[in-house]
Amino acid sequence: xxxxxxxxxxxxxxxxxxxxxxxxxxxxxxxxxxxxxxxxxxxxxxxxxxxxxxxxxxxxxxxxxxxxxxxxxxxxxxxxxxxxxxxxxxxxxxxxxxxxxxxxxxxxxxxxxxxxxxxxxxxxxxxxxxxxxxxxxxxxxxxxxxxxxxxxxxxxxxxxxxxxxxxxxxxxxxxxxxxxxxxxxxxxxxxxxxxxxxxxxxxxxxxxxxx
Amino acid sequence: xxxxxxxxxxxxxxxxxxxxxxxxxxxxxxxxxxxxxxxxxxxxxxxxxxxxxxxxxxxxxxxxxxxxxxxxxxxxxxxxxxxxxxxxxxxxxxxxxxxxxxxxxxxxxxxxxxxxxxxxxxxxxxxxxxxxxxxxxxxxxxxxxxxxxxxxxxxxxxxxxxxxxxxxxxxxxxxxxxxxxxxxxxxxxxxxxxxxxxxxxxxxxxxxxxxxxxxxxxxxxxxxxxxxxxxxxxxxxxxxxxxxxxxxxxxxxxxxxxxxxxxxxxxxxxxxxxxxxxxxxxxxxxxxxxxxxxxxxxxxxxxxxxxxxxxxxxxxxxxxxxxxxxxxxxxxxxxxxxxxxxxxxxx
Numbered sequence: 001x002x003x004x005x006x007x008x009x010x011x012x013x014x015x016x017x018x019x020x021x022x023x024x025x026x027x028x029x030x031x032x033x034x035x036x037x038x039x040x041x042x043x044x045x046x047x048x049x050x051x052x053x054x055x056x057x058x059x060x061x062x063x064x065x066x067x068x069x070x071x072x073x074x075x076x077x078x079x080x081x082x083x084x085x086x087x088x089x090x091x092x093x094x095x096x097x098x099x100x101x102x103x104x105x106x107x108x109x110x111x112x113x114x115x116x117x118x119x120x121x122x123x124x125x126x127x128x129x130x131x132x133x134x135x136x137x138x139x140x141x142x143x144x145x146x147x148x149x150x151x152x153x154x155x156x157x158x159x160x161x162x163x164x165x166x167x168x169x170x171x172x173x174x175x176x177x178x179x180x181x182x183x184x185x186x187x188x189x190x191x192x193x194x195x196x197x198x199x200x201x202x203x204x205x206x207x208x209x210x211x
Numbered sequence: 212x213x214x215x216x217x218x219x220x221x222x223x224x225x226x227x228x229x230x231x232x233x234x235x236x237x238x239x240x241x242x243x244x245x246x247x248x249x250x251x252x253x254x255x256x257x258x259x260x261x262x263x264x265x266x267x268x269x270x271x272x273x274x275x276x277x278x279x280x281x282x283x284x285x286x287x288x289x290x291x292x293x294x295x296x297x298x299x300x301x302x303x304x305x306x307x308x309x310x311x312x313x314x315x316x317x318x319x320x321x322x323x324x325x326x327x328x329x330x331x332x333x334x335x336x337x338x339x340x341x342x343x344x345x346x347x348x349x350x351x352x353x354x355x356x357x358x359x360x361x362x363x364x365x366x367x368x369x370x371x372x373x374x375x376x377x378x379x380x381x382x383x384x385x386x387x388x389x390x391x392x393x394x395x396x397x398x399x400x401x402x403x404x405x406x407x408x409x410x411x412x413x414x415x416x417x418x419x420x421x422x423x424x425x426x427x428x429x430x431x432x433x434x435x436x437x438x439x440x441x442x443x444x445x446x447x448x449x450x451x452x453x454x455x456x457x458x459x460x461x462x463x464x465x466x467x468x469x470x471x472x473x474x475x476x477x478x479x480x481x482x483x484x485x486x487x488x489x490x491x492x493x494x495x496x497x498x499x500x501x502x503x504x505x506x507x508x509x510x511x512x513x514x515x516x517x518x519x520x521x522x523x524x525x526x527x528x529x530x531x532x533x534x535x536x537x538x539x540x541x542x543x544x545x546x547x548x549x550x551x552x553x554x555x556x557x558x
Contacts, residue, residue: 009532012525049260051251053285056362056377063373077373080364085249085285095264098306103373104313159302168449185373203311205359205378208264211451 050087050176052097054206057081061202063187072144075187079122082204083180084134084163091174094211098164101137103156103202106187112194115187118143118155120200124162124183134179137161142188162204170211246287250331252360252379255281255338265382266358268343272351272387275344280381282339282360284331291330292360294339296323299355299382305453305461307382309357319354319385322346329360343385351389352427355456357382384429393486393496394426398460400480402505406472410511416467418503420480423460430455430484430496432463438478438503439470455484472509479503 063075084099101122106115124136140152140160147153163181165174185202254263260281268276284290297310298320310316324342331337341358359380400420407414416439422432431452436443443465446452455461470476483498 006532009525009528012521012528015521051253051283051285053249053251053283054377054379055247055249055286056364056375057247061364061373061375080375082377083247083249092262092264100302100306100308102308102311104311159300159304159306159308161304161306164306167451170451199374201311201313201374201376203376203378205308205380207307207357207380207382209307209382210264 050089052084052086052088052174052206052208054099054204055083055085056204061185063185068191070191072191073189073193075189077185079183079185079202081180081182082163083178084206085178086174086176088174088176092210093173094167094170095174095208096165096167096211097174097206097208099162099204099206100159101156101162101183101202101204102159104200106198106200108194109197109199112196112198115189115193115198115200116143116155117157117200119188120156120202121145121153121186121188122156122160122183123186125181127163128180133175134163134165134177136163136181136183142186144188156202159205167211172211248288248290248362248377249285250290250292250360250362250379251283251285252358252381253281253283254381255279257338257340259336259338263381265384267384267386269386269388270343270345272345272349272389273347275342277340277342279338279340280358281336282329282331283336284333287333289330289332290362291328292362293328294325294358294360295378296320296325296341296356296358296383299357299384299456301454301456301459301461303462305451307355307357307454309359309378309380312361312376316356319343319356319383322349322354322385323356323358323383325358343383345385345387349387350427351387352391352457353429354385354387355382355429356385386428391428391486392426393428393430393484394424395430395432395455395482395484395496395499396423396425397421397480397482397499397501398423399462400501400503402478402503404470404472404476404505404507406507406510408511410515413469413471414507416470416476416505416507417464418467418478418480418505419462419464420501421460421462422455422482422484424455424457426496427457428486429457431487432461432482432484434480434482434484434498436465436467436478436480436503438467438505439473439476441467441470443467452485454487470507472507472512474507474509476505476507477502478505 057080061077061079063077065075067074103117103120105117119142121141123139127134127136137160139148141148143153143155145153253260254266255261257279266278270276282292298316298318299307299309302308322343322345329337329339357380359378361376361378364375398421403417405415418436424430431454434445445463453461480501484496486496
């Protein structure tokens, strides 16, 4: 027969011990890691210098339905391969380039409601020549999905990184080379989306900037 | 698969993503084999590329400036590139971009006059002139735009396809002369203390805020966060400065590691953006400082102390109880002894 006092005593001791044990075990657990103008055109002779150029493959971009559920419909596809080539000999220090991607709303061609561009996501593939200087952009998932990276469920409504040269300082110079990547596209819509044709335009842009 | 290379075909630009039920069997169109297109676009003088990365001009309201850019075709076929000018913006990552062709420009993008297209022979370079005409009533300050040469890959007809416009462009920054008024504000300051549940490890602080450019000049945002005896500069030493255009805002997230939970952690965000003038000189805008405050309750440490207290209490209590019980037993024994003695005495 255990008296009330003994029970209270044991309970206090056990709770205290458990608290120490749980906090203590954490102490030994791994810490979480931390337009229209003039038409004057001057043709000039082939330039000897190299150039920073964009190359796009002439391949189809199609979205086909796959992975749809009762709750939503999903269409996936792949972008054509995009290549950036830098053959310049004398790039000033601190000059870097990048390719961004942005999409417009999917406009219903028969007057049905638009599918917002925020429902189109992508996952750029790793750069083929992974020398580390050039990286492909992070995944962007459709707005209705749960983010796979903090806050990346925005869709392609505004410019997102596709491929970029990462300089580590203002003194660093762009390297010569050729870098290619592509991206998996994913459009997600409500299950009851109006059937029909929709049109959207994905814009890829190569720009240069200074560090 | 058809690639529209002439501007007239642009009107028919539709990228069809057919979502009609039963579309799965959309027959792939017979693709016409064409070589990949390779091209470069750079600012230029009348004779060819001049080494500029972007174009910057200070222009009086009502005045115009003429400039050039070069489009070079590095592919094996003649290509008619579509030329466009549009308003510029910086995306969330701080990279310059321009509005896509399906969005209408309202600012500096409409001031630029470029031909609609340019046809460049394989291996050739064509210098294209353009004109920036600033309206009489344009607001003084910085106005960003871009010029690009693009090709379109569009799948025609029924089926599920996405149109892709690939552009190569450069930035055109116009500073309309007049009174410059750099100004900024800091909003959406959010602070958070991440408790480390390991009581012998410090936690960390996350501070995020938006810098809004409320003036008429572009700003290169830089500053320091002072908190918990630490100074965190942004951009970090190896990061490039974040340029924010008039009317734009940029989010900043800073993490301060190794911070002990000392209950209340006051801090300060000191912002001192620089204003880049068209001539490349830098002037400063009056810096400002914003107070921040983080609660950091040392829960794990409090739990340890409480746990120890409870165990000690239980031990002392037991000892107390035992002594009391012994006393009672002794007392009982003595009582019995006395009783025994009394009984003996009676005998």
